[in-house]
Amino acid sequence: MPLPESTARKHVHTRAIDYRGYEREDGLWDIEAHMTDKKTYSFRNNWRGEMKIGEPLHEMLLRVTIDDNFVIQDVIAVTDNSPFAMCPSITPAYKALIGIQMGAGWRKAIRMKVGGVQGCTHLTELLFPMATVAMQTIWPLLRHKKNRADSDVSSSNKRPLVIDTCHAWASDSPVVKENAEKYYTGD
Numbered sequence: 328m329p330l331p332e333s334t335a336r337k338h339v340h341t342r343a344i345d346y347r348g349y350e351r352e353d354g355l356w357d358i359e360a361h362m363t364d365k366k367t368y369s370f371r372n373n374w375r376g377e378m379k380i381g382e383p384l385h386e387m388l389l390r391v392t393i394d395d396n397f398v399i400q401d402v403i404a405v406t407d408n409s410p411f412a413m414c415p416s417i418t419p420a421y422k423a424l425i426g427i428q429m430g431a432g433w434r435k436a437i438r439m440k441v442g443g444v445q446g447c448t449h450l451t452e453l454l455f456p457m458a459t460v461a462m463q464t465i466w467p468l469l470r471h472k473k474n475r476a477d478s479d480v481s482s483s484n485k486r487p488l489v490i491d492t493c494h495a496w497a498s499d500s501p502v503v504k505e506n507a508e509k510y511y512t513g514d
Contacts, residue, residue: 341365346456348464351392355400358461360389360453363408374412383408387449389421391457395469397429404450417447429458430488462489486510 342364349357364385372378386408392401402425404418423440427433437454440446487507495502499513 337367339367341367344453346460348460350464350468354394356393356395356461356465358391358393358457358464360387360457360460362387362449362453364449372410374410384410385449387447387453389450389453389457391424391454391461393429393461395465397458397461397465399424399427399429401425404447406447406450414447418450420446421450424454429461433458 342362344360344362347359349359351357362385363383365381365383366378367380369380370378372384378384386406388405388407390401390403391399393399402421404421406415406418409415420441423445424437427436427440434455437451441451441454487510489496490498490503490507490510494500497503498510501513504511504513
């Protein structure tokens with residue numbers, strides 16, 4: 328369903344973000360993000376000079392390599408376009424995330440390692456949804472490889488990590504009752 332009509336307005340800015348998950352031949356997983364910020368008007372940047380309509384002011388890319396346990400094995404951060412000459416120099420700082428596990432405390436761990444002046448606002452923000460993208464990439468394939476139906480999470484002996492992460496997966500919801508009944512807490 329589309330958004331309702333808005334008051335008359337003029338489009339001035341577009342931020343585009345693309346996330347992709349990859350299964351690697353070496354048994355690891357790559358989760359990648361690509362972000363661009365573009366304006367619908369030309370303007371002057373002190374470092375880059377005249378910025379043309381649609382030219383990316385920001386363009387950042389991240390690759391996080393993880394194992395089956397969602398532990399970060401490697402991080403590659405790239406700043407292709409930025410408003411300041413010094414912006415790309417912070418990208419090596421993202422190696423500090425190696426060894427962190429995606430899951431509970433993910434956002435806090437990111438902020439501790441690359442938050443504030445220890446990182447780039449845009450690269451750091453790209454990290455937050457990566458755990459969800461990783462789960463959407465990895466879990467269905469791991470279940471498939473174990474000859475489980477994609478929707479059958481109840482056959483596992485471990486409490487599914489997805490429980491209590493959103494409204495639909497609340498432990499007392501009909502979704503949990505149907506898909507992971509032994510962890511259902513409703514009436």
